[in-house]
Amino acid sequence: MSTARPGIPRHLAVIMDGNGRWAERRRRPRVIGHRAGARAVNVCIDFCLERGIEALTLFAFSSENWGRPEEEVGALMKLFLNALDREVDELDRRGVRVRFIGERERFSPAIRQRMEAAEAQTRANARLSLVIAASYGGRQDIAQAARALAAEVAAGRLRPEDIDEAAMGRCVALADLPPPDLFIRTGGDHRVSNFLLWQLAYTELWFTELLWPDMDAATLQRALDDYAGRERRFGLTSAQIAHGATENTSA
């Protein structure tokens, strides 16, 4: 990973909301919105590559989304499968490393096999880390980190008093990436919806009414311009930031 460039987030995290409404406004089935949403994913990847953003994490399917009507879940699974078949070679060619976070075991063997193949094929790429959160939940992520640390304690390799933020941070998803600098949510709702709860602690949040399938480079640029104008204080004062005390990004 390279170092930060002023005004450019190193890591962008996105909740792609509004596919269903986009389709309903056109009196089309919701799956048409998800298909259009998949095209917008490519717009977002292109944008990150052009701007030199190092990591992009997309919330593709939450652990709660399994409760949607069977037909919609089935259509989304088909879409994921097709996207994995269609896009991975091109992503690889462009230097994108692909990986998945979430409860992988809940997906079909066909999807799991393609996820693993995509990760293996693109493992050495370093231009952009593309993380797809699939059957992911932030609380579940924190719970699995707590389980991992409890197992370390039970095995006698860790003392309970050594469990601190850094230890937790090593066990949650995305531990090897810088935390998201900028979070974008489309679709008009102003909430985090159980996405990356631990990792978003000091992330700048940006919301738009735009529905995800309408996402374009101009809107992404507006988010970046807004981000570039913000002062990130990480719990410190403006004066401290002005004097370069930005090292403590976890406090």
Ligand code: FPP
């Ligand atoms: C939320 O919109 C979107 C989803 C639950 C699915 C996201 C999936 C994609 C963008 C398509 C493919 C993704 C990849 C990574 C290939 P919603 O259905 O909740 O919209 P609504 O709020 O308008 O109902």
